[in-house]
Amino acid sequence: MGQGSSKLHPDEIEELQAISSFTPAQIKTLYNRFKHVDKDNSGSLTVDEMTAIPELAMNPLCLRIVEVFDSDKRGEVNFKQFVSALSVFSKGARREQKLSFAFKVYDVNGDGVISSSDLFIVLKLMVGSNLDDTQVQALVDQTILEADTIDKDGAISFKEFKRALFGADLENILTIEI
Structure with missing residues (x-):
């Protein structure tokens, strides 16, 4: 193209x-x-x-x-x-598109759920050396406990992800000016 x-x-x-x-x-x-x-x-x-x-x-x-x-x-x-x-980052993008993109960033292995290992990898990237692995894992465990509210399978589904981010201002957070 x-x-x-x-x-x-x-x-x-x-x-x-x-x-x-x-x-x-x-x-x-x-x-x-x-x-x-x-x-x-x-x-x-x-x-x-x-x-x-x-x-x-x-x-x-x-x-x-x-x-x-x-x-x-x-x-x-x-x-x-x-x-x-x-x-996805345009003003015209729907909230669902922004959520889907964010979910894919966290679903490192692409299996359709955010597992403990997926979340650990992403959080480790975000915090760098500011937290040790034990502290990061504690954050992972707490996040999954709070977000895994529908099926309680130890992972975060897209539906649970959407629910957890219900009040987040994605329209501003995930929008760039072109």
């Missing part, structure tokens, strides 16, 4: 509008930013190129976010994947 080209074609913009909540002008802006980040001009962003984006690099969950962007697990993100994933 737009590979090797300095401009997107109108039909490409139309296709990207259909899978996102971006305007044509926003898609063009994203394309220019994508091309700037694509240092090797391959038409895809590698993990290294993605993690070099300053706004993403400062997030302790940077690598997890990149893994979620890489929907086909090929180790790179093409422009269509880039737009689709970033659409």
